[in-house]
């Protein structure tokens with residue numbers, strides 16, 4: 442038999458019921474958080490023009506896209522993220538929608554990443570974007586929302602790594618480094634190749650003073666935001682725009698803390714993200730048990746303009762649903778996935794099948810998951826199989842009981858049974 446019949450494509454996963462249930466549970470929480478914060482859902486296609494998805498995402502991400510020509514000869518790709526699609530909407534169909542505009546999306550994404558722990562070629566994200574405001578309160582809202590989601594799903598000891606691309610970019614601009622060179626330097630920093638990044642800066646014409654400032658900055662990080670901000674501000678005092686960037690970050694942090702955001706903040710002056718569209722605050726979510734980000738986001742004020750939609754500032758975040766599920770697992774968190782009761786209705790003979798369907802339909806009308814025995818098994822066989830399948834209750838229909846308007850209710854997990862009136866059945870299933 443060809444192995445294609447037996448295996449998924451490398452990097453692609455089947456999610457069996459327990460895993461699918463966990464993923465959908467987290468998805469449900471992301472929807473709850475969207476609703477509470479006023480983010481309305483938009484559904485965009487999985488397949489988009491390559492050109493749209495490739496704009497401003499950075500060389501690394503571009504290389505990892507699933508790209509192909511469709512039968513109409515269009516160069517298309519599977520979406521590697523939501524931001525480009527949502528920004529396209531805001532630049533076009535939703536351009537005149539009143540601001541602020543808060544949009545939510547959730548679904549599967551595709552990146553040709555090297556498969557490893559927490560890294561898949563098909564994965565799931567929830568995505569929140571806030572359009573129209575360039576104020577620090579919008580950034581703070583995104584941090585608060587992210588913090589609320591982490592609390593809501595029961596994650597512990599999470600922290601946000603946070604920075605501001607304006608600090609390094611403004612220094613590089615002042616030193617005359619062109620934007621595409623800046624992008625390459627930021628990509629190297631994202632990959633933690635600091636020496637290479639500094640060499641490239643040097644080769645791009647950055648002065649010795651500039652290089653010293655950059656080198657010093659790359660060493661500044663810590664989990665006392667105010668102290669770190671002071672140190673950065675001290676280093677960049679001769680670069681007025683970099684100074685503005687750090688003041689902006691300071692205000693964002695102040696507002697996020699005031700909003701009740703509990704996440705520990707680790708501020709890192711050399712922090713960069715692979716995506717090229719960021720213009721301001723950037724952040725990622727981590728837990729101590731894992732060294733991969735559980736989510737990431739930041740401000741991108743020029744992407745809508747690139748898509749022809751005028752100047753609409755934006756800030757957003759995308760929590761990774763698969764990685765959140767992994768993090769909960771690593772922390773040993775048991776999810777409360779809802780209804781645990783499941784009822785199997787077993788008629789003692791085939792004549793009572795119609796009655797069995799009536800009883801199971803009554804239970805479902807009361808919101809109880811119920812099924813009729815469909816394997817033609819005897820009562821004892823059906824009961825022992827039900828146990829293996831996690832059924833909590835069995836309702837046994839015999840001719841005498843049915844005539845009297847009664848049924849036998851067996852509590853499988855408690856190993857006891859009782860005869861109850863049909864009219865009292867739903868309340869007896871506890």
Ligand code: HAM
Pocket residue numbers: 521522523524552554559560561562563564565566568569570716734735736737738739740756757758759760761762763764
């Ligand atoms: P990103 O950092 O590329 O940002 O992805 C966000 C999250 O998606 C990651 O932190 C991770 O949890 C998850 N993720 C990414 N790649 C994989 C993978 N191969 N396997 C499993 N999970 C993965 C963005 O996508 C931006 N669009 C976020 C954003 C929204 N910025 C502004 N608005």
